Amino acid sequence: MLGVAATCHSQSLPVRNLAVLVDPKGVETIDTVSAASAPKAFHGIPGNLSAGYTRDVHWLRFTVQVPTSGEWWLEVEPPFLDDLRLFEPGPAGFIEHRAGDTLSFASRQEDYRGFIFKLKVADTAPRTFYLRLRTSSTSKASLQLWRADQFAGAKYTEYALLGFHFGVIVLVLMLNLLLWGALRDSLFGWFSLHTLGSLLVFLAASGLIAQCLLRDSPHLANASVGAALFFLVAASAPFSRRMAGVDRDQPFLLWVFHLQATLPIGMMLSLATGHFVEAARIVMLLWLPLSLLMLYLSFRLWRQGRAEGIYMLAANVTALAGSVASTLAVLGFTQDDLFTLNIRLFSLLGHTLALQFALSVRFRVMHAERHSATEQFRAAELDAAWAREAHAEQGRFIAMLSHELKTPLAVIDSAAQTLTRIDRSNNPEVGRRHERIRRGVSRIDHLVEQFLTTDRVDADGISAERSPVDVRNLLVMVADTSPDGAERLHLTAPASLMLVADRALLRVAVGNLVDNALKYAPPDSNVHVSARSQDESGVPGVEITVSDEGLGIAPALRDQVFSRYSRGANVGHVSGAGLGLYLVRRIAELHGGQVSLLPLSAGAVFRLWLPTGMAGPNINQHHRGLPRESIPMEADKQTVVAGASPSVLAPVPIERRRSEGAA
Numbered sequence: 001m002l003g004v005a006a007t008c009h010s011q012s013l014p015v016r017n018l019a020v021l022v023d024p025k026g027v028e029t030i031d032t033v034s035a036a037s038a039p040k041a042f043h044g045i046p047g048n049l050s051a052g053y054t055r056d057v058h059w060l061r062f063t064v065q066v067p068t069s070g071e072w073w074l075e076v077e078p079p080f081l082d083d084l085r086l087f088e089p090g091p092a093g094f095i096e097h098r099a100g101d102t103l104s105f106a107s108r109q110e111d112y113r114g115f116i117f118k119l120k121v122a123d124t125a126p127r128t129f130y131l132r133l134r135t136s137s138t139s140k141a142s143l144q145l146w147r148a149d150q151f152a153g154a155k156y157t158e159y160a161l162l163g164f165h166f167g168v169i170v171l172v173l174m175l176n177l178l179l180w181g182a183l184r185d186s187l188f189g190w191f192s193l194h195t196l197g198s199l200l201v202f203l204a205a206s207g208l209i210a211q212c213l214l215r216d217s218p219h220l221a222n223a224s225v226g227a228a229l230f231f232l233v234a235a236s237a238p239f240s241r242r243m244a245g246v247d248r249d250q251p252f253l254l255w256v257f258h259l260q261a262t263l264p265i266g267m268m269l270s271l272a273t274g275h276f277v278e279a280a281r282i283v284m285l286l287w288l289p290l291s292l293l294m295l296y297l298s299f300r301l302w303r304q305g306r307a308e309g310i311y312m313l314a315a316n317v318t319a320l321a322g323s324v325a326s327t328l329a330v331l332g333f334t335q336d337d338l339f340t341l342n343i344r345l346f347s348l349l350g351h352t353l354a355l356q357f358a359l360s361v362r363f364r365v366m367h368a369e370r371h372s373a374t375e376q377f378r379a380a381e382l383d384a385a386w387a388r389e390a391h392a393e394q395g396r397f398i399a400m401l402s403h404e405l406k407t408p409l410a411v412i413d414s415a416a417q418t419l420t421r422i423d424r425s426n427n428p429e430v431g432r433r434h435e436r437i438r439r440g441v442s443r444i445d446h447l448v449e450q451f452l453t454t455d456r457v458d459a460d461g462i463s464a465e466r467s468p469v470d471v472r473n474l475l476v477m478v479a480d481t482s483p484d485g486a487e488r489l490h491l492t493a494p495a496s497l498m499l500v501a502d503r504a505l506l507r508v509a510v511g512n513l514v515d516n517a518l519k520y521a522p523p524d525s526n527v528h529v530s531a532r533s534q535d536e537s538g539v540p541g542v543e544i545t546v547s548d549e550g551l552g553i554a555p556a557l558r559d560q561v562f563s564r565y566s567r568g569a570n571v572g573h574v575s576g577a578g579l580g581l582y583l584v585r586r587i588a589e590l591h592g593g594q595v596s597l598l599p600l601s602a603g604a605v606f607r608l609w610l611p612t613g614m615a616g617p618n619i620n621q622h623h624r625g626l627p628r629e630s631i632p633m634e635a636d637k638q639t640v641v642a643g644a645s646p647s648v649l650a651p652v653p654i655e656r657r658r659s660e661g662a663a
Helices: 002-009 148-183 186-205 208-213 218-244 251-273 276-303 309-330 343-422 428-457 471-481 503-520 580-590
Strands: 016-023 049-053 057-064 070-077 083-090 093-099 115-121 127-134 138-147 467-470 489-492 498-501 527-533 541-547 594-598 605-611
Touching: 016 049, 049 057, 057 138, 070 148, 083 115, 093 115, 127 138, 138 148, 148 186, 148 343, 186 208, 186 218, 186 343, 208 218, 218 251, 218 276, 218 343, 251 276, 276 309, 309 343, 343 428, 467 471, 467 503, 471 489, 471 503, 471 527, 471 541, 498 503, 498 605, 503 527, 503 541, 503 580, 503 605, 580 594, 580 605
Parallel strands: 489 527
Antiparallel strands: 016 057, 049 138, 057 127, 070 115, 070 138, 083 093, 083 127, 467 498, 527 541, 541 605, 594 605
16 A cells, blocks of 8 residues: 555665575575575566565565665555564675564564564665565565655555545445344345454554554464455355355355355464465465456346346455455565555455445335335235125125025016916826926026025035034935936945035035036936045045046046136037036135046046035135025935945935925
8 A cells, every 4th residue: 555655756766686595494594694605596576576485585686776875664565574684794794684574573674564674774775685474374475665755655545545534434334234223134144144244354464453453463364364355255255145146046156145144164273383475375276266256246237237236246256356466465466666565455345336326326226126016015905805805795786686586586486386286188288388397486586596606605614513513414415406317327436435625515516416407418328426535645535526428528628627717619509507516616726636637539528526525715604605495405305215225325316305485
């Protein structure tokens, strides 16, 4: 950062003829490296030292030639170098000066975040210095020579820039903490952690933690750089994943972000075990592909037209630029100057601000979407309320209409019966006409009942009255009241086959299956009804099958046979509204069961399965308006043909009891 101040003031002097000697074992001394034979081991470098993460000791040799004599200050950056030893030529040999972040601030020659060596220069002749550098972080060094008064002005400018940098990041952090507390949105919480990580990296890498917070704890200050870096890597993973829209349908990307979040845990252990150099190499090598991945994901957001995509793209371009420059430098692949040493701090600031804009845009979009969803929900609630009211009004209208229809129908049926009794002509044609009148009345009455039942089973809150049902007796009751079924029905059911169900609804369902089979099969054919215990997916239940010997269901109609108003083109001569099988399906669903059409080549076979226990919706009303005629009487009034097996109802004729109402 001081390079910025130096650019503004142009007051520092460059260090000339910089050369380096690598000491892998750390055994060299000032006497051995300054001996006459030592110069051959030094290699000139064009700029500053940049050797990357290594445990080697590096000796720097450089020449200082100042324009005037007096006190000159040698500045060495970056601030996280562990052990620095400057050997200044003196009258009787070399004078050793020590510095480094493993020493307390009290031992430093100047209260400054970096390292300052104060040199007494007696004349303007060239002088050769040696600097021994050993560090557990990246082995790099940038040297600048200052007059004492000139350094003070550059220092104030530098701290002003650092303060501005620090203030912006703290402002972003506080803003997101407040938004997180007020809105309880985890995205602001994760970004707060990400910003905190950026702030810690900034403070640790610039030496401000060592200067301001850990002046008397140099070893903690030394570890803070690595700890801050690992914390930033871990904290940025969940926020980046959520901003990039990576979820469970992208398992590879999800795994990458999980690895990024958990890898620094192991890296933190390297600080305690002394393997920070190796761990740092891994982190720095992974940082570039992670930056490229985030660049791709942000580009994808931008191409998708997301409002925050352009800011995410800008944030990750900034981060990638800083990552490339600093990673290549700290790994020792490129030489750098003071500006490059601190470019990571500028990229962190730009990255943080761009992410803040992206998050703000994302929040505005989310807020607008939530507001729109709330308005849609309220509109849907209002529509549902209107629909419920309309349905209730429709139910009241249908109930009124059915009452108004049933009364004249009953009068017509009674009159037809009276005419039959008082007719003394014994004319067969008159009797057939009376019977046609009664069949027409019965047909209209049956259609009205189907419409009423359909309206009620589709209503919200339809209830099922739970009670034990004897399946065999129920089948007998259905057969007993089925038109034209006295001789055609063949029932098979074991004794004591019980289930818990709504007796009235179950009577309607089985009755519709039986009535359909009788109507659509030839008049001289048989209809078989059977019941047995049958588990379904491990759930105990009862299976009722109804099969006929008719034409069967057309292949084109098989998928829609249980839909409302569905009728085949080949049954136009048979009366019906297409609601019978729809009612069977709805009643089966209310009981937690199912109805299906079994695949057979001839005839139609319907299978109704119901759980033994009541598994359907638990509803609070009972038979809301179901017709009285659909509620069965108790089974103890039924008559089973003598000679039938006690366990099986063999095919038996059922005498249909028809009420001949009085006129």
